[in-house]
Amino acid sequence: MPELPEVESVIRGLRDDLIGRQLLGLECHWERTLQNCSPATFDERIQGRVVSKLSRRGKYIVIHTDQSALVIHLRMTGRLYLARAGEKLAADRWLRVSFLLDDGWQLRFSDLRKFGRIALVDDLPSHFAHLGPEPLSEDFDLKGWKRICKARKKSIKTLLLDQRIVAGIGNIYADEACFLAGINPARPANSLTDAEVSRLHRSIRDVLQYAIQYEGSSFQWYRKPDGSGGNLQEHFYVFNRANECCRSCTKAIVKIRHHGRGTHFCPHCQPI
Ligand SMILES: [Zn+2]
Known part of the structure; x- marks a missing residue:
């Protein structure tokens, strides 16, 4: 399972391409990947949102927008990557969700084992209330x-x-x-x-x-x-x-x- 350094590396690989992009919606191929909303609700709530920041909490990837945040856990086999609309990549074999971006690209989530989860979260502090301190922060004293x-x-x-x-x-x-x-x-x-x-x-x-x-x-x-x-x-x-x-x-x-x-x-x- 990806741990803190792997999750941090995924975020660093996406940050420059995602910040400032507007989300146009999503295509869902496996409903259970979406943790807390139906595909229709999730799609409706992210439409028009602009990505403002990417951050990490423990093993979670957080994509902040001007309203809610997308919180992603890769679990065993989740992968996040960017592709042009229509472009086929090897990892698409296990494609579960695609987020459509305003520049014609997509943020794709592929997951062979289907344990990975994406949640739409308004209140990040309470969503992460169960987590201990970040080991690289001063909170871990x-x-x-x-x-x-x-x-x-x-x-x-x-x-x-x-x-x-x-x-x-x-x-x-x-x-x-x-x-x-x-x-x-x-x-x-x-x-x-x-x-x-x-x-x-x-x-x-x-x-x-x-x-x-x-x-x-x-x-x-x-x-x-x-x-x-x-x-x-x-x-x-x-x-x-x-x-x-x-x-x-x-x-x-x-x-x-x-x-x-x-x-x-x-x-x-x-x-x-
Ligand atoms: Zn030894």
């Missing part, structure tokens, strides 16, 4: 993070994946951040020392920041709007590298199932 870790017996990996605790991290960057901090992902959060909690706080920001620079990881489905992939998968420390050599100590990376999620770590650099 070390003091608060320490308090959270001290109070939880759950594993640190479980905590990192909980969008209510911190928004935007998924399986890839949870494993990578734990490696960078030298912390075994299965350890109870409240067993971490102050130094470890600080190191992990720093690692979370570092891994997300350089993942954005690499435009995300494309080892699976994720593609940028221009159809090309990100590049971080070539540089993973532990994720998707079971039995390969640790880049730090050369011991073999281990993959376990932890609460149902594939979890990767180096047993030497990240002891239990």
Whole structure:
């Protein structure tokens, strides 16, 4: 599933082409992709709206207009890209919704597995009320993070994946951040020392920041709007590298199932 860096890269790939465009309506090929309105209502409510801004909250893409905002979650296989009206692209095989733009282009949403969702939202703060702080913002402060870790017996990996605790991290960057901090992902959060909690706080920001620079990881489905992939998968420390050599100590990376999620770590650099 695309995580914060992938979602951010999708937004960066669309921003210049979408800001200032007027929406003329939509064509819907799979109703359930539209989360909170019927296709007819959605179409009616976006007609004539002008895109003013694109932003991200956790793993959500937000396309702001002069009235409501479109809030998009890619889930497993969602892709957003631009195409000229009438133009056929490979990803159109799973086309679910097309937004028609005033310059003859379309913003298309393709989604093989059909889990992706697009909502029309008037009140963004309450729509996102369930989400924890943005890890790259000042809201994700070390003091608060320490308090959270001290109070939880759950594993640190479980905590990192909980969008209510911190928004935007998924399986890839949870494993990578734990490696960078030298912390075994299965350890109870409240067993971490102050130094470890600080190191992990720093690692979370570092891994997300350089993942954005690499435009995300494309080892699976994720593609940028221009159809090309990100590049971080070539540089993973532990994720998707079971039995390969640790880049730090050369011991073999281990993959376990932890609460149902594939979890990767180096047993030497990240002891239990
Ligand atoms: Zn190692």
